[in-house]
Amino acid sequence: MHDESDLQSATPERGDASAQPRGIFLKRALLGGASLAGLAAFADSDALGSAGPSAAQDRRIFAFALVLEDLKSAFYAQALEHGALRGELRRFANVASKHERAHAALLRRALGRSARPTPQFRFGRSVREHAAFVTTAARLEDLAVAAYNGQAGNLTKQGLSSALGIVSVEARHAAWIRALADQAPAPRAADPGEGTAEVAAALKRLHLR
Amino acid sequence: MSDDPQLELARTLAAIDRDGALAETAAEAFPRTRGGFLRALAGAGAAAAGLAAPARALGAGGWSRGDVAILRFDLVLEYLQAALYTEAERIGALTPTTLGWSRVVGAHERAHAQAIKQLLGRDAVPSPAFDFHGVTEQEKPFIKTAVAFEELTAALLKWQALRLDSREIVAAVATLHSVETRHAAWIRRIIGLQPATNAFDRPASQSRMARLIASTHFVAERSRTSGRTRPKYTG
Numbered sequence: 001m002h003d004e005s006d007l008q009s010a011t012p013e014r015g016d017a018s019a020q021p022r023g024i025f026l027k028r029a030l031l032g033g034a035s036l037a038g039l040a041a042f043a044d045s046d047a048l049g050s051a052g053p054s055a056a057q058d059r060r061i062f063a064f065a066l067v068l069e070d071l072k073s074a075f076y077a078q079a080l081e082h083g084a085l086r087g088e089l090r091r092f093a094n095v096a097s098k099h100e101r102a103h104a105a106l107l108r109r110a111l112g113r114s115a116r117p118t119p120q121f122r123f124g125r126s127v128r129e130h131a132a133f134v135t136t137a138a139r140l141e142d143l144a145v146a147a148y149n150g151q152a153g154n155l156t157k158q159g160l161s162s163a164l165g166i167v168s169v170e171a172r173h174a175a176w177i178r179a180l181a182d183q184a185p186a187p188r189a190a191d192p193g194e195g196t197a198e199v200a201a202a203l204k205r206l207h208l209r
Numbered sequence: 210m211s212d213d214p215q216l217e218l219a220r221t222l223a224a225i226d227r228d229g230a231l232a233e234t235a236a237e238a239f240p241r242t243r244g245g246f247l248r249a250l251a252g253a254g255a256a257a258a259g260l261a262a263p264a265r266a267l268g269a270g271g272w273s274r275g276d277v278a279i280l281r282f283d284l285v286l287e288y289l290q291a292a293l294y295t296e297a298e299r300i301g302a303l304t305p306t307t308l309g310w311s312r313v314v315g316a317h318e319r320a321h322a323q324a325i326k327q328l329l330g331r332d333a334v335p336s337p338a339f340d341f342h343g344v345t346e347q348e349k350p351f352i353k354t355a356v357a358f359e360e361l362t363a364a365l366l367k368w369q370a371l372r373l374d375s376r377e378i379v380a381a382v383a384t385l386h387s388v389e390t391r392h393a394a395w396i397r398r399i400i401g402l403q404p405a406t407n408a409f410d411r412p413a414s415q416s417r418m419a420r421l422i423a424s425t426h427f428v429a430e431r432s433r434t435s436g437r438t439r440p441k442y443t444g
Contacts, residue, residue, distance in 0.1 A: 053376070095405055102408035145387050152383030153376040160379065164367045164386065165409040171387035172394035172405035179398055186313060186391035189320035190384040 058159035059111060061151045064196055065163070066107040068147055070118050071203075072140055073100035078127040085133065089180055096137075096173045103166050110162065126206075134181045136206060141174035143194075143202055150193030273374040277332045280325055280378070282415060283369070287322035288336040289427060290358055293345060294318060302346040306399055311355070314392050321385050328381065338429040352400055354425065359393035361421055364413035371412070 051057060076097035079085060085093050108115045126136040148167035155163055175185035194202070272280070294315030297303055303311065326333045344350045366386040373379050394404035422428065 095403065099405065099408040106409075149380075149383045149387060152370070153380030157371045161367075161371055161412075164370055164383070165411060167383070167387055168363055168367065168390045168410035169405055169408060171390040172410075175391040175394035176398060176404040179395065179404075184313065185395040185398075186317065186388055189317040189388060190324070191387040191391075192384055193380065 053154060053156040053159070055156065057154060058156050059114060061155060061159065061163075062107045062110050063114070063116065064199075065148065065151075065166075066104060066111065066115060067119070068144055068199070069100050069104040069107060071121055072144065073097060073104055074118075074121040075123055075127060075136070075140065076100060078121075078123055079133050079137075082128050084128055084130055089130070089134070092173075092176055092180060093133075093137075096141075096177075099169055099173070103169075106162060106166070134177065138174065138177045138181050138183060139202075139206060141170055141177055142191075143199060144170040145174055145191050146194040147196070147199045148193075149191055150195050150199070152193065272328075272332075272378065275372065276374050276378055277329065279369045279373060279415075280329050281332065281334050282418075283366075283382075284322060284325045284329065284334060285337065286362060286365075286418065286422070287318050287325060289339060289422065290362070291315060291318040291322050292336070292339045293341055293354070293358075293427070296339075296341055297345040297351060300346050303348055303351055307348060307352060310392075310396055310399060311351075314355075314359075314396075317388060317392070321388075324381070324385070328378065339427050340429040341427055344425075344427075352396065355396055356393065356400075357421060359389055359396060361413055361418055363389040363393055364411060365415060365418045367410070367412035368414050 076093045080090070080093050080097060104118075123136070126132040145167055148163050148170065151163065152160060171191065178187075179185045294311045297311045298308065298315055301308065322336075344354050363386060366382055366389065370379050370382055370386070373382065390410065398404045
Protein backbone atom coordinates (compact mmCIF):
# COMPACT_ATOMS: atom_id res chain seq x y z
CA MET A 1 0.00 0.00 0.00
CA HIS A 2 1.16 3.54 -0.42
CA ASP A 3 0.65 5.53 2.72
CA GLU A 4 -1.92 5.91 5.43
CA SER A 5 -3.69 8.89 3.84
CA ASP A 6 -4.05 6.93 0.63
CA LEU A 7 -5.49 4.04 2.55
CA GLN A 8 -8.00 6.20 4.27
CA SER A 9 -9.16 8.04 1.20
CA ALA A 10 -9.24 4.82 -0.73
CA THR A 11 -11.47 2.89 1.62
CA PRO A 12 -14.28 5.09 2.82
CA GLU A 13 -16.46 3.96 5.67
CA ARG A 14 -19.48 2.05 4.61
CA GLY A 15 -21.89 4.89 5.36
CA ASP A 16 -19.90 7.23 3.15
CA ALA A 17 -19.87 4.70 0.40
CA SER A 18 -23.59 4.45 0.13
CA ALA A 19 -24.07 8.19 0.57
CA GLN A 20 -21.82 9.19 -2.32
CA PRO A 21 -22.51 8.70 -5.96
CA ARG A 22 -20.89 5.69 -7.54
CA GLY A 23 -18.96 7.84 -9.98
CA ILE A 24 -16.72 9.24 -7.26
CA PHE A 25 -15.44 5.81 -6.39
CA LEU A 26 -14.89 4.85 -9.96
CA LYS A 27 -12.99 8.07 -10.53
CA ARG A 28 -10.81 7.38 -7.51
CA ALA A 29 -10.11 3.93 -8.83
CA LEU A 30 -9.08 5.24 -12.21
CA LEU A 31 -7.02 8.14 -10.90
CA GLY A 32 -4.80 6.80 -8.19
CA GLY A 33 -2.05 4.30 -8.29
CA ALA A 34 -3.38 3.64 -4.80
CA SER A 35 -4.00 -0.07 -4.81
CA LEU A 36 -6.93 -0.14 -2.47
CA ALA A 37 -8.73 2.48 -4.51
CA GLY A 38 -9.42 -0.30 -6.93
CA LEU A 39 -11.41 -2.07 -4.28
CA ALA A 40 -13.07 1.06 -3.01
CA ALA A 41 -14.64 1.45 -6.42
CA PHE A 42 -16.79 -1.50 -5.51
CA ALA A 43 -17.49 -0.46 -1.98
CA ASP A 44 -21.17 0.14 -2.71
CA SER A 45 -21.53 -3.59 -2.98
CA ASP A 46 -25.29 -3.52 -2.87
CA ALA A 47 -25.24 -2.10 -6.35
CA LEU A 48 -23.43 -5.21 -7.52
CA GLY A 49 -26.01 -7.70 -6.43
CA SER A 50 -29.20 -5.77 -6.95
CA ALA A 51 -29.48 -6.48 -10.66
CA GLY A 52 -29.50 -9.95 -12.12
CA PRO A 53 -26.31 -11.37 -13.61
CA SER A 54 -25.08 -9.73 -16.81
CA ALA A 55 -21.87 -9.51 -18.80
CA ALA A 56 -21.38 -5.95 -17.51
CA GLN A 57 -21.77 -7.09 -13.91
CA ASP A 58 -19.33 -9.95 -14.51
CA ARG A 59 -16.78 -7.37 -15.65
CA ARG A 60 -17.28 -5.29 -12.50
CA ILE A 61 -16.86 -8.38 -10.32
CA PHE A 62 -13.81 -9.55 -12.27
CA ALA A 63 -12.24 -6.08 -11.98
CA PHE A 64 -12.75 -6.34 -8.23
CA ALA A 65 -11.26 -9.84 -8.14
CA LEU A 66 -8.32 -8.69 -10.25
CA VAL A 67 -7.24 -6.20 -7.57
CA LEU A 68 -7.21 -9.04 -5.04
CA GLU A 69 -5.28 -11.37 -7.33
CA ASP A 70 -2.74 -8.66 -8.21
CA LEU A 71 -2.34 -7.90 -4.53
CA LYS A 72 -1.74 -11.52 -3.54
CA SER A 73 0.52 -12.11 -6.49
CA ALA A 74 2.69 -9.13 -5.51
CA PHE A 75 2.61 -10.20 -1.87
CA TYR A 76 4.04 -13.65 -2.62
CA ALA A 77 6.53 -12.34 -5.17
CA GLN A 78 7.91 -9.81 -2.68
CA ALA A 79 8.02 -12.33 0.17
CA LEU A 80 9.97 -14.76 -2.03
CA GLU A 81 12.29 -11.97 -3.12
CA HIS A 82 13.11 -11.01 0.46
CA GLY A 83 14.10 -14.61 1.08
CA ALA A 84 12.86 -15.01 4.63
CA LEU A 85 10.83 -18.11 3.77
CA ARG A 86 12.18 -21.60 4.22
CA GLY A 87 11.09 -25.17 3.65
CA GLU A 88 7.40 -25.89 3.13
CA LEU A 89 6.52 -22.24 3.66
CA ARG A 90 8.70 -21.28 0.72
CA ARG A 91 7.19 -24.10 -1.34
CA PHE A 92 3.72 -22.80 -0.48
CA ALA A 93 4.64 -19.23 -1.49
CA ASN A 94 6.10 -20.46 -4.78
CA VAL A 95 3.01 -22.46 -5.67
CA ALA A 96 0.53 -19.80 -4.55
CA SER A 97 2.48 -17.07 -6.34
CA LYS A 98 2.31 -19.00 -9.60
CA HIS A 99 -1.43 -19.64 -9.14
CA GLU A 100 -2.28 -16.02 -8.35
CA ARG A 101 -0.43 -14.86 -11.45
CA ALA A 102 -2.44 -17.32 -13.52
CA HIS A 103 -5.67 -16.10 -11.91
CA ALA A 104 -4.80 -12.47 -12.61
CA ALA A 105 -3.93 -13.34 -16.21
CA LEU A 106 -7.26 -15.08 -16.73
CA LEU A 107 -9.19 -12.15 -15.28
CA ARG A 108 -7.17 -9.70 -17.42
CA ARG A 109 -7.95 -11.69 -20.55
CA ALA A 110 -11.65 -11.72 -19.67
CA LEU A 111 -11.63 -7.97 -18.98
CA GLY A 112 -9.74 -7.11 -22.15
CA ARG A 113 -9.06 -3.44 -22.60
CA SER A 114 -11.00 -2.44 -19.52
CA ALA A 115 -8.51 -4.20 -17.22
CA ARG A 116 -6.51 -1.88 -14.99
CA PRO A 117 -2.72 -2.14 -15.01
CA THR A 118 -1.08 -3.94 -12.11
CA PRO A 119 -0.89 -1.53 -9.17
CA GLN A 120 2.18 -1.08 -7.00
CA PHE A 121 1.96 -2.55 -3.53
CA ARG A 122 4.07 -2.23 -0.43
CA PHE A 123 3.63 -4.80 2.28
CA GLY A 124 6.17 -3.83 4.92
CA ARG A 125 7.18 -6.45 7.43
CA SER A 126 4.59 -9.00 6.28
CA VAL A 127 6.89 -9.84 3.35
CA ARG A 128 10.04 -9.68 5.49
CA GLU A 129 9.19 -11.50 8.70
CA HIS A 130 8.22 -15.12 8.90
CA ALA A 131 5.42 -14.79 11.47
CA ALA A 132 3.91 -11.69 9.90
CA PHE A 133 3.98 -13.37 6.49
CA VAL A 134 2.11 -16.45 7.73
CA THR A 135 -0.61 -14.45 9.47
CA THR A 136 -1.13 -12.12 6.53
CA ALA A 137 -1.08 -14.89 3.94
CA ALA A 138 -3.71 -16.87 5.85
CA ARG A 139 -5.89 -13.80 6.18
CA LEU A 140 -5.54 -12.91 2.49
CA GLU A 141 -6.42 -16.41 1.31
CA ASP A 142 -9.46 -16.62 3.59
CA LEU A 143 -10.51 -13.19 2.39
CA ALA A 144 -10.20 -14.20 -1.26
CA VAL A 145 -12.44 -17.22 -0.62
CA ALA A 146 -15.02 -14.98 1.07
CA ALA A 147 -14.80 -12.42 -1.75
CA TYR A 148 -15.47 -14.95 -4.52
CA ASN A 149 -18.16 -16.75 -2.52
CA GLY A 150 -19.87 -13.42 -1.95
CA GLN A 151 -20.29 -12.94 -5.71
CA ALA A 152 -21.29 -16.50 -6.69
CA GLY A 153 -24.96 -15.62 -7.01
CA ASN A 154 -24.23 -12.41 -8.93
CA LEU A 155 -22.30 -13.93 -11.85
CA THR A 156 -23.51 -15.27 -15.18
CA LYS A 157 -22.94 -19.00 -15.63
CA GLN A 158 -19.87 -18.24 -17.71
CA GLY A 159 -18.44 -15.93 -15.08
CA LEU A 160 -19.34 -18.41 -12.35
CA SER A 161 -17.49 -21.17 -14.15
CA SER A 162 -14.24 -19.17 -14.03
CA ALA A 163 -14.82 -17.99 -10.47
CA LEU A 164 -15.42 -21.49 -9.11
CA GLY A 165 -12.28 -22.82 -10.76
CA ILE A 166 -10.34 -20.04 -9.04
CA VAL A 167 -11.96 -19.99 -5.59
CA SER A 168 -11.47 -23.73 -5.31
CA VAL A 169 -7.72 -23.16 -5.52
CA GLU A 170 -7.84 -20.17 -3.15
CA ALA A 171 -9.52 -22.44 -0.60
CA ARG A 172 -6.68 -24.96 -1.05
CA HIS A 173 -4.15 -22.19 -0.43
CA ALA A 174 -6.14 -21.11 2.62
CA ALA A 175 -6.22 -24.63 4.07
CA TRP A 176 -2.52 -25.12 3.35
CA ILE A 177 -1.27 -21.87 4.87
CA ARG A 178 -3.61 -22.25 7.85
CA ALA A 179 -2.10 -25.67 8.51
CA LEU A 180 1.36 -24.08 8.33
CA ALA A 181 0.16 -21.41 10.76
CA ASP A 182 -1.18 -24.05 13.19
CA GLN A 183 -4.72 -22.87 12.52
CA ALA A 184 -7.64 -25.15 11.64
CA PRO A 185 -7.41 -25.65 7.85
CA ALA A 186 -11.20 -25.74 7.54
CA PRO A 187 -12.50 -23.72 10.48
CA ARG A 188 -16.20 -23.78 9.57
CA ALA A 189 -18.72 -26.00 7.81
CA ALA A 190 -19.41 -23.17 5.34
CA ASP A 191 -17.25 -20.32 4.02
CA PRO A 192 -19.64 -17.37 4.11
CA GLY A 193 -19.37 -14.84 1.31
CA GLU A 194 -18.49 -11.25 1.98
CA GLY A 195 -19.55 -8.20 0.00
CA THR A 196 -17.05 -5.96 -1.72
CA ALA A 197 -17.30 -3.31 0.98
CA GLU A 198 -16.49 -5.85 3.70
CA VAL A 199 -13.53 -7.15 1.73
CA ALA A 200 -12.16 -3.65 1.19
CA ALA A 201 -12.61 -2.87 4.89
CA ALA A 202 -10.89 -6.10 5.92
CA LEU A 203 -7.92 -5.33 3.69
CA LYS A 204 -7.68 -1.92 5.26
CA ARG A 205 -7.57 -3.51 8.71
CA LEU A 206 -4.61 -5.64 7.62
CA HIS A 207 -2.46 -2.48 7.43
CA LEU A 208 -0.33 -3.80 4.64
CA ARG A 209 2.31 -1.16 4.70
CA MET B 210 -1.91 -28.36 -15.82
CA SER B 211 -4.14 -31.10 -17.14
CA ASP B 212 -7.06 -30.18 -19.37
CA ASP B 213 -8.88 -33.31 -18.39
CA PRO B 214 -10.38 -33.47 -14.90
CA GLN B 215 -10.82 -37.23 -15.23
CA LEU B 216 -7.14 -37.60 -15.98
CA GLU B 217 -6.30 -35.35 -13.06
CA LEU B 218 -8.42 -37.43 -10.72
CA ALA B 219 -6.89 -40.59 -12.13
CA ARG B 220 -3.45 -39.18 -11.30
CA THR B 221 -4.54 -38.38 -7.78
CA LEU B 222 -5.93 -41.85 -7.33
CA ALA B 223 -2.80 -43.37 -8.81
CA ALA B 224 -0.76 -41.55 -6.19
CA ILE B 225 -2.80 -42.83 -3.28
CA ASP B 226 -4.42 -45.99 -4.63
CA ARG B 227 -1.39 -48.10 -5.38
CA ASP B 228 -3.23 -51.37 -5.71
CA GLY B 229 -5.56 -49.68 -8.17
CA ALA B 230 -8.75 -51.07 -6.70
CA LEU B 231 -10.60 -47.80 -6.40
CA ALA B 232 -9.48 -46.37 -9.73
CA GLU B 233 -10.32 -49.57 -11.50
CA THR B 234 -13.80 -49.92 -10.14
CA ALA B 235 -14.49 -46.22 -10.56
CA ALA B 236 -13.88 -46.60 -14.26
CA GLU B 237 -16.47 -49.33 -14.60
CA ALA B 238 -19.85 -48.63 -16.04
CA PHE B 239 -22.56 -47.57 -13.66
CA PRO B 240 -24.09 -50.86 -12.38
CA ARG B 241 -27.79 -51.24 -13.02
CA THR B 242 -28.84 -52.86 -9.79
CA ARG B 243 -27.76 -50.62 -6.99
CA GLY B 244 -31.07 -50.88 -5.17
CA GLY B 245 -32.05 -48.13 -2.79
CA PHE B 246 -29.40 -45.68 -3.76
CA LEU B 247 -30.31 -45.66 -7.42
CA ARG B 248 -33.92 -45.15 -6.55
CA ALA B 249 -32.92 -42.23 -4.35
CA LEU B 250 -30.95 -40.75 -7.21
CA ALA B 251 -33.38 -41.62 -9.98
CA GLY B 252 -34.81 -38.13 -10.08
CA ALA B 253 -31.37 -36.57 -9.90
CA GLY B 254 -30.08 -38.59 -12.81
CA ALA B 255 -33.02 -37.66 -14.96
CA ALA B 256 -32.62 -34.01 -14.18
CA ALA B 257 -28.91 -34.06 -14.85
CA ALA B 258 -29.67 -35.45 -18.28
CA GLY B 259 -32.36 -32.95 -19.11
CA LEU B 260 -31.94 -29.83 -17.09
CA ALA B 261 -33.72 -27.71 -19.61
CA ALA B 262 -36.86 -29.76 -18.87
CA PRO B 263 -39.88 -28.01 -17.35
CA ALA B 264 -37.96 -25.08 -15.99
CA ARG B 265 -40.90 -23.51 -14.25
CA ALA B 266 -42.16 -26.62 -12.55
CA LEU B 267 -41.53 -26.12 -8.87
CA GLY B 268 -40.95 -28.53 -6.02
CA ALA B 269 -42.25 -28.22 -2.48
CA GLY B 270 -39.61 -25.68 -1.48
CA GLY B 271 -40.36 -23.43 -4.44
CA TRP B 272 -37.19 -24.50 -6.27
CA SER B 273 -37.25 -25.71 -9.86
CA ARG B 274 -37.43 -29.47 -10.42
CA GLY B 275 -33.87 -29.46 -11.74
CA ASP B 276 -32.65 -27.70 -8.59
CA VAL B 277 -34.51 -30.14 -6.35
CA ALA B 278 -32.95 -33.08 -8.20
CA ILE B 279 -29.44 -31.64 -7.81
CA LEU B 280 -29.98 -30.92 -4.12
CA ARG B 281 -31.31 -34.45 -3.58
CA PHE B 282 -28.21 -35.91 -5.18
CA ASP B 283 -26.05 -33.73 -2.93
CA LEU B 284 -28.07 -34.71 0.13
CA VAL B 285 -27.42 -38.42 -0.47
CA LEU B 286 -23.75 -37.66 -1.08
CA GLU B 287 -23.51 -35.70 2.18
CA TYR B 288 -25.32 -38.51 4.05
CA LEU B 289 -22.72 -40.92 2.70
CA GLN B 290 -19.72 -38.79 3.65
CA ALA B 291 -21.17 -37.90 7.05
CA ALA B 292 -21.82 -41.59 7.78
CA LEU B 293 -18.33 -42.58 6.61
CA TYR B 294 -16.55 -40.08 8.85
CA THR B 295 -18.92 -40.54 11.77
CA GLU B 296 -18.29 -44.29 11.72
CA ALA B 297 -14.51 -43.77 11.50
CA GLU B 298 -14.75 -41.50 14.52
CA ARG B 299 -16.89 -43.98 16.45
CA ILE B 300 -14.55 -46.91 15.77
CA GLY B 301 -11.43 -44.84 16.44
CA ALA B 302 -8.99 -47.22 14.71
CA LEU B 303 -7.25 -44.64 12.47
CA THR B 304 -4.08 -42.71 13.29
CA PRO B 305 -4.64 -39.67 15.52
CA THR B 306 -3.96 -37.21 12.67
CA THR B 307 -6.41 -38.91 10.32
CA LEU B 308 -8.94 -39.24 13.10
CA GLY B 309 -8.58 -35.53 13.87
CA TRP B 310 -9.26 -34.74 10.22
CA SER B 311 -12.21 -37.12 10.13
CA ARG B 312 -13.75 -35.65 13.26
CA VAL B 313 -13.76 -32.08 11.87
CA VAL B 314 -14.78 -33.05 8.36
CA GLY B 315 -17.50 -35.37 9.66
CA ALA B 316 -19.02 -32.51 11.63
CA HIS B 317 -18.96 -30.38 8.48
CA GLU B 318 -20.61 -33.02 6.31
CA ARG B 319 -23.31 -33.55 8.92
CA ALA B 320 -23.94 -29.82 8.90
CA HIS B 321 -24.03 -29.82 5.09
CA ALA B 322 -26.59 -32.64 5.06
CA GLN B 323 -28.69 -30.71 7.56
CA ALA B 324 -28.46 -27.51 5.51
CA ILE B 325 -29.43 -29.22 2.26
CA LYS B 326 -32.28 -31.00 4.01
CA GLN B 327 -33.59 -27.65 5.16
CA LEU B 328 -33.30 -26.20 1.66
CA LEU B 329 -35.28 -29.13 0.31
CA GLY B 330 -37.96 -29.12 2.99
CA ARG B 331 -40.61 -31.70 2.09
CA ASP B 332 -38.58 -32.65 -1.00
CA ALA B 333 -35.77 -34.08 1.14
CA VAL B 334 -34.99 -37.78 0.78
CA PRO B 335 -34.15 -40.08 3.72
CA SER B 336 -30.67 -41.50 4.08
CA PRO B 337 -29.99 -44.89 2.55
CA ALA B 338 -28.25 -47.49 4.72
CA PHE B 339 -24.49 -47.71 4.30
CA ASP B 340 -21.97 -50.50 4.63
CA PHE B 341 -18.38 -49.27 4.48
CA HIS B 342 -16.87 -52.77 4.34
CA GLY B 343 -14.19 -52.06 6.92
CA VAL B 344 -12.89 -48.92 5.17
CA THR B 345 -13.53 -46.86 8.30
CA GLU B 346 -11.10 -48.93 10.37
CA GLN B 347 -8.11 -49.18 8.04
CA GLU B 348 -5.85 -46.22 7.48
CA LYS B 349 -4.97 -46.64 3.82
CA PRO B 350 -8.35 -47.55 2.36
CA PHE B 351 -9.95 -44.83 4.46
CA ILE B 352 -7.57 -42.16 3.22
CA LYS B 353 -7.85 -43.03 -0.43
CA THR B 354 -11.63 -43.09 -0.14
CA ALA B 355 -11.67 -39.77 1.69
CA VAL B 356 -9.43 -38.06 -0.88
CA ALA B 357 -11.49 -39.41 -3.77
CA PHE B 358 -14.76 -38.21 -2.24
CA GLU B 359 -13.50 -34.77 -1.19
CA GLU B 360 -11.84 -34.05 -4.53
CA LEU B 361 -14.77 -35.29 -6.55
CA THR B 362 -17.35 -33.51 -4.40
CA ALA B 363 -15.63 -30.16 -4.98
CA ALA B 364 -15.52 -30.90 -8.72
CA LEU B 365 -19.16 -32.01 -8.75
CA LEU B 366 -20.37 -28.83 -7.06
CA LYS B 367 -18.68 -26.80 -9.84
CA TRP B 368 -20.53 -28.83 -12.45
CA GLN B 369 -23.85 -28.51 -10.65
CA ALA B 370 -23.54 -24.78 -9.96
CA LEU B 371 -23.64 -24.10 -13.69
CA ARG B 372 -26.89 -26.07 -13.93
CA LEU B 373 -28.75 -24.59 -10.98
CA ASP B 374 -31.64 -22.22 -11.71
CA SER B 375 -31.78 -20.41 -8.38
CA ARG B 376 -29.15 -17.78 -7.60
CA GLU B 377 -29.88 -18.28 -3.90
CA ILE B 378 -28.98 -21.96 -4.15
CA VAL B 379 -25.87 -21.13 -6.18
CA ALA B 380 -24.77 -18.74 -3.43
CA ALA B 381 -25.47 -21.36 -0.75
CA VAL B 382 -23.70 -24.17 -2.61
CA ALA B 383 -20.66 -21.92 -3.17
CA THR B 384 -20.18 -21.61 0.60
CA LEU B 385 -20.05 -25.41 0.89
CA HIS B 386 -17.93 -25.87 -2.24
CA SER B 387 -14.86 -24.05 -0.92
CA VAL B 388 -15.04 -26.01 2.33
CA GLU B 389 -14.89 -29.28 0.38
CA THR B 390 -11.70 -28.13 -1.34
CA ARG B 391 -10.27 -27.12 2.05
CA HIS B 392 -10.95 -30.69 3.22
CA ALA B 393 -9.24 -32.06 0.12
CA ALA B 394 -6.17 -29.83 0.51
CA TRP B 395 -5.91 -30.67 4.19
CA ILE B 396 -6.02 -34.47 3.78
CA ARG B 397 -3.61 -34.26 0.82
CA ARG B 398 -1.11 -32.47 3.01
CA ILE B 399 -1.54 -35.06 5.76
CA ILE B 400 -0.49 -37.83 3.37
CA GLY B 401 2.34 -35.84 1.81
CA LEU B 402 0.70 -34.77 -1.44
CA GLN B 403 0.87 -31.15 -2.55
CA PRO B 404 -2.39 -29.54 -1.32
CA ALA B 405 -2.81 -27.35 -4.43
CA THR B 406 -1.41 -28.49 -7.75
CA ASN B 407 -3.15 -26.62 -10.58
CA ALA B 408 -3.98 -22.93 -10.81
CA PHE B 409 -7.57 -23.82 -11.69
CA ASP B 410 -9.77 -26.67 -10.48
CA ARG B 411 -12.16 -28.23 -12.96
CA PRO B 412 -15.68 -29.59 -12.73
CA ALA B 413 -16.71 -33.24 -12.85
CA SER B 414 -20.16 -34.47 -13.78
CA GLN B 415 -22.83 -36.00 -11.60
CA SER B 416 -22.60 -39.30 -13.46
CA ARG B 417 -18.89 -39.41 -12.64
CA MET B 418 -19.74 -39.11 -8.94
CA ALA B 419 -22.50 -41.68 -9.29
CA ARG B 420 -19.92 -44.08 -10.77
CA LEU B 421 -17.52 -43.49 -7.89
CA ILE B 422 -20.28 -44.14 -5.36
CA ALA B 423 -21.38 -47.27 -7.17
CA SER B 424 -17.79 -48.53 -7.31
CA THR B 425 -17.43 -48.37 -3.55
CA HIS B 426 -20.52 -50.52 -2.85
CA PHE B 427 -21.08 -48.37 0.23
CA VAL B 428 -24.80 -48.10 -0.35
CA ALA B 429 -26.16 -51.23 1.27
CA GLU B 430 -28.05 -53.65 -0.94
CA ARG B 431 -31.44 -54.54 0.32
CA SER B 432 -33.49 -57.59 -0.47
CA ARG B 433 -36.30 -56.77 -2.86
CA THR B 434 -38.60 -59.32 -1.26
CA SER B 435 -38.39 -57.89 2.23
CA GLY B 436 -41.25 -55.52 1.61
CA ARG B 437 -41.38 -51.80 2.12
CA THR B 438 -39.32 -51.51 5.24
CA ARG B 439 -38.00 -48.03 5.91
CA PRO B 440 -34.29 -47.68 5.35
CA LYS B 441 -32.14 -47.57 8.44
CA TYR B 442 -31.02 -44.02 9.10
CA THR B 443 -27.30 -43.79 9.34
CA GLY B 444 -26.68 -40.24 8.21
